[in-house]
Amino acid sequence: MPKELLNKQDIDRILARIAHEILERNKGVGNLCLVGIQRGGVHIAKRLAKKIKEIEGKDVPVGSLDIALYRDDLSIRKEQPVVRRTRVLCEVTDIIIILVDDVFFTGRSIRAAMDALMDLGRPAAIQLAVLIDRGHRELPIKADYVGKNIPTALNENVEVQLEEEGLEDKVVLNLVTGDSSTSSE
């Protein structure tokens, strides 16, 4: 009994709005680079870049960031997380990095992503864009651009389904049985 939270049009409108907000705040695309967190964030980052191109007529570099090696739970997990490619093609130093993720939850992924970015260089600033903010922060981190705030219980799971993964575009809320150890982040 998954509950649909957002459909294709909703996601599209949200990303168009965030693209505008990014451009407004940074006064254009001059010094920007979008970096998606593997894997969901990478798709969202690419879509944002497309929206920005539609609005501004300019290309923004898009990179992917794998945070597996920076996670804070490596010494307590049974299985090691899959290591994926990190491809940040733009210079990082002195660039405004827009970090992009699909679901913003405990904030631990974002902490790991910031550490990973810092190892690539010294950005002028890091801003955070997320499609869904489901609350339950465990670290003092906040997003600069939020698609939709969705209050959730810990035994619920927010699932972002995207065409890039061979699914229909939508965001659904599932009830997970057992403990909350399988976060979507």
Add this chain to the structure above:
Amino acid sequence: MIKKDLLGIKELTVEEINLILDTAAGFKDVLGRDIKKVPALRGRTAVNLFFEPSTRTRTSFELAAKRLSTDVINFSVPTSSVVKGESLIDTALTIQALGADFVIIRHSSSGVPHLLAKSLRASVINAGDGMNEHPTQALLDSFTIREKKGRIEGLTVAIVGDVCHSRVAKSNIYALTKLGARARLIGPPTLIPEEIVSLGVEVFHNIDEGLKAVDVIMVLRIQMERQGKGFFPSTEEYFKNWGLTSDRLSLAKDDAIVMHPGPMNRGVEIASDVADGPKSVILKQVTNGLAVRMAVLYLLAGVHE
């Protein structure tokens, strides 16, 4: 990865081999950065326990561990209690009591890593045991082939030289056959054991025939200590009959690559111009070895029940 240890390719499933190769691709990214270090295995300790001389493999493991923020101790055998008669398992248990999470072992006897794996809680990584296996070498070879050719399945790979005494050859035969490549062994009958065909390989005693239309040529090191034991008459004659020259290389496919596990004996198993030529990926193998060993350490570091 579910298992605690990496003992040999023989013990790995195809899925496990592919997981290691995929993970290594991620670590190769790390090695290309200015800051070539990640915090993934912070606070862990690896011990290099080498009972046989080795510079390359030991250094590669040491650097791989350091890149993962793991501390490394090099337990050098000639100065250790081993010369005072301490048993192998006692030595390993002592190292474990010091808090080692990984024991990377090289030993001249086959099966030593397997023996240690049974007595230790630490993850045991085989860095070469006698004439049995050298799994990380085969993994880095497979990684290099995949990187250069885009695939392994369906390729024809020639392994030239002293298969009989080579743990590198054995590990590669397991890896290549599991991953769907055709392996050809090329060398004199004295250096290729007859039983080896049971592993699903083809044997050629004529190098010109064996190299025809192959995608990959792996040249094995001739161990100089084998000289004068009746396996081959002399290094000069070995080069004449079995050395990889540019003429012989031209029998392989146009886009063939040449590999060697190092250290090379130039003018014995391989001609200098081939070793340094455009088809050689020998130095790439060294770099890839780091990425593969990082992947192995990382994957073995999961919590084991």
